[in-house]
Amino acid sequence: MGHLEDSLDQCIKCNVCMTACPVAAVSPHFPGPKVVGPQAQRFRHADQPVPDASVDYCSGCRVCNEVCPAGVRIAELNARARAQLVAAQGQSLRNRIIARAGLVGRLSSGPHAPLLNMGLGLRPLRWVMEQVIQIHRDAPLPPASRHTFGHWFRQRGQRRGLRQVVYYHGCSTQYYEPWVGQAAVAVLEHNGFEVIVPDQDCCGLPLLSNGDFRSAERQHRYNVAQLIPYVRQGIPVVGTSTSCILTLKEEAPELLDLTSQEVADVAAHTYDIFEFLRTLAERNELKTDFRAISRTLPYHPPCQLRAHRIGLPALDVLSLIPGLRLVESQAACCGIAGTYGLKREKYALAMAVGAPLFQFVRESGSDLALCDSETCRWQISHATGVTTKHPIEILAAAYGL
Amino acid sequence: MQYDSIVIGAGISGMLAAIGRAEAGEQVLVLAKGHAATHWATGCIDLLDVGDGDPLAGVAALIAAQADHPYAIAGYAAIEPSLNRLREICDQGGYPLVGSPQRNLLLPTAAGALRPTCLVPVTMVAGDARQLPRTGSGEAPLLVVGFRELRDFFPPMIAANLQIQGFNAEGIYLTLPPLEGAADFTSTGFARLFEQPAFRAEVGTHLRRLVRDGGHQRIAMPAILGIQHAAQVVAELQAIAGAQIFEIPTPPPSVAGMRIYHILEQRLRTAGGRIQLGAYVQRGEAHGTRLEAVYSEAAAREQRHRANRFVLATGGIGGGGMRAIDANHLIETALRLPLRAPASRADWFFPDFLAQPGHPIFRSGVAVDTQLRPLDAKNQVVYTNVAVVGAAIAGCDHIREGAYEGVAVATGWVAGAR
């Protein structure tokens, strides 16, 4: 008892999840969370083939978990079933590539990045990619950065502060959006923190959501080994990529059944950056020397943030900035779900899932939208043409950093 | 973050309390584990099962007979204003509720039984049994129309049961118009289809042919006729078909109930309130008789929420506000408040499933004082800044008394007003 699979006992078949699932709402291929989750789970056996490939259409957005009145870990049941499918049937080349965000990022970023980015902008090349590795020709692939975040941080050096904090940047900040990390460092240092950036690997989420649990476990163990020395000194770990942070906090330990004290300690001391800043604010330890930003901006709390079950910390903290008004999207999901919406067979689905969000962003009339998750930002910008930023960038701006 | 009020539970009672507070200018947060009763029940407002009689008079009699009934605690004076408040909110949401607290309507169920209820959405009111064609009246039969693909609505059974109760009814299945790729035939899936003008136009045309051939004045359909624009969808279908159309609620998930939830949610958001779903409140933190904070389950560690006042709207055993942790012990799940429950398991159930007045265990709940504050076994107030509303209050079997929404509306309104 106490296993993830046992949570199916709590299902009372009420179908609330079926009404909320954004994928089932637009796809004939996905029978819905109750159906592939607690209902199907009774017919899955650890030592026997998984009978239903339909479960692979679960995007892992966890909206089902969010609305379930009974606490069934539906999305996690689905992730486990997918891993069992992958273990039995093997992984496609495409999924092996896109699940290795760190490797892809490492290969893409650097001096050759501009050339590569130009290539990714070329239709014929994307067509070839679609044919060969099944990545949809229109899917939002972010331009790689010439310089990594790590490079910037090393060049600049660690700066002393009164208290220390570890920054987990994740792959997107490292290879594509170093400015997000720079904003985070600036905000943390402004609040008197000494920011430490230890060596780190991908959090493993893309591997988890593509069913390659074994490789994900290697990455998680590596990260735990890197972070545990700081955690043992009571130094918290914060991150701007909300999905990476959720993976460190909960998804990796839970899905991979990692029960060691080290894993638990790292999870217990890891925070989404706004979760961390909100705690500071509650203790009156957050600096409030904000300049006014007289703007109204659309804000999408991504499903990956909502899956932390911590409310909307970015909204709480940014509400301290004079003049700034954020309008919360009520959309379930942008559709991309990490790597899901990149896939040739799922791209259109992901765009359909995100349609209400895109409409919300467009109708806001704003030329800027905020979102805590990188892949969601790319998806929103791709679908709407509206510029997107991480909320930390606005906070840094409010501090005048 | 310090809120003025935190409401635990996002059913009708919690949402009404939250709206009341937020519209009074308070900072309000609703914490809920998930959706529940709104997504399960009929989407009608049951006040009291007095058959087709006067439910308000019934409530008065009930209050006189049972001083600790939730209606008695809310007070007779609260009943009508609370119902009016909900009507006003639904009206403004474009989904009017009709009916009168002085007279119940009798509406056909998806099994063809007649169910008393007080206020009903405008999309259902044409189903009142008083208006349905009687056998031998010479009127054309009521046409009960469904889709084979929908597994929660069976026109032949509904029509046959109406017939043996003296109504003239006929049940048929419609062939679905050709669909592009859609394969979600849940009630929600159908409701989304009805939001598409082309789809409902096709269905409407089909209905018009049936009306022309059969002379039907009235058509019953499952309550799947749109989610956001149901009133408009039904009006449009009626106009095309040339007959009155009414909806019959289907087993969970209840599209009709979801409509009301969405309206309440929008109203709360407009008033500046916030809703956090997936937030399972599991304990509180008190200072003496004052509740300081509640803790909800979250990834890696629980989340603390502070407020000046709290409303407990977590529901009964069905909603998850109470849980039997084993064969003998019932607990209140959010704050571990003391419960009034049958003394021994031997008294939990009757051998007859459908026995009236319902199984004693389901009358369990938190005892409250006149301000809805929770009481312990010695009738001392447990927390002075907590109000308990809806099905979490002891002394009522909300389902079997036919008071499911009525108690929620009355107590939720009171908690929102005080």
Place this chain on the structure above:
Amino acid sequence: MQTISTDVLVIGGGATGSGALRDLAMRGIRAILVEKGDLTHGTTGRYHGLLHSGGRYVTKDPQSANECARENAILRRIMPHCIEDTSGFFVITPWDDPEYGDLFMANCRKTGVPVSELPLAEMRRREPALNPQIARAFEVADAAADSFLAAHTNVLAAREYGAQVLTYHTLIALLREGDQIVGAIVEDLRSGERKKIACAYVLNATGAWAGKVAALAGVKVTVLPGKGTLVAMNHRMVNTVINRCKLPSDGDIIVPVHSVAVIGTTDTFVPDPDFYGIEAEEVQFMLDEGEKLVPGFKQYRALRAWAGVRPLYKDQDVTNDRDLSRTYKLLDHAQRDGVEGMISLVGGKWTTYRLMAEDAVNVIAQRLGNTKPCRTAEETMPTPPFERRSVTIATEDGPTLHWLGKPLAAVEQTQAYNDLICECELVTRSRLQEAMASGASNIDDLRRMVRVGMGPCQGGWCVYRSSALLYEERSAKADPHTPFHIEYANAALLHFLQERWRGLIPVLWGDQLRQARLDELIFAGLLGIHRLRDHARQGGGLVTPE
């Protein structure tokens, strides 16, 4: 009154009756079986579904043990589709006498029950959920059996040899001329029609009801109905039949069946096999015992409890019910009571049904002058058409289990998700319609045939759907003379809900209590089923025998 002539009338459509019917038919003896409900309506359909290795009886009832061991091997051969080869463990927990292990092994050898001691590491590898404090484990040839399928299999085989079966026929009278039984009057519960069956011999194979039937012939047979309560848990937490290695007692066995595990049993004397309750205490006791085998057992969701009544024959004063022999008795009423033309089979257990049938038919055949030998142990039986063949999957050095995912794979393959009527047990509309077409007389029959209503929600959604579909299927076929009324469908619905409630009360707490409340919201709130009580009556082929 219609008169049907036959050689032998078999009363009782359980394992023994259907087995005897096949045996009779194979020897060329004309035979008719009557059953007041559906096949396996009685005890056969209400046990844990265990094919005994014999291990349970090696110490207290060596003859039973030996019979079980021999029949176990035979049944695996003649009806493999009815058996899932789960294998079985006998384990010594800290609550059991460690000395019993050696005695158990020795007695297994003495009684011919194949056994081997299993290294603990091997036991843990195969069943990681078992209590790590288990001191010794022995492996035997226990297996999970589908008793409903088995009865249908026997009946199908018997029909191929010319036998007849009348289900939903209740026995009204046994016809006796002097000291000779010459036939019976039966009533078709569906039409109310009475029929006379003239026969040379009656085989009373009614188990716990044998005393009631014998009384109709003016013969006294004392059967002690021993109630055995079972509880189905919502997880198949073990894949092997797990027994406590000790003398048989309450709650000492867990049997994996489909997607659930069943824990059993109790043994309580009940005065009447038709009226008994299930006490919450019995269930609690068994769950506590389950906890000793599988830590965390009590935390799993209990779905339902039910009880079967064992036919324990009392021919002498025995104080403890469990000490009554589990072997069977063949009562030849000619020798015993001076009444010719009838024998009663009492006692016994599912695993030995074939042997019991063989013994009884040997006597009958001899009286009838039939000299053909019994061949029921040799011939493999056909698979009934309603059975979707199970797929077996071999595990690494473990037993060959059924593919648990087979029903799901079938739904996935046809993308029939939108067509599921019982979502818990993955019963599609077409599967349900097939079952209705093959003669289901109520929702309980559908439950036995296709598992409708057996999952976690215990019929919350599918019972309403099933009764509505029953109405649609039957009313469409009705001719003007025998119209199918909606009242029949209402009665079927109400009856099933009430039956289900009986099995639920003892396990209602936690999630199952919450489920029950949601189900009540659906039936009493939203559908208002109780408002149709005055519009429900039995008939039209839908009957629910008591």
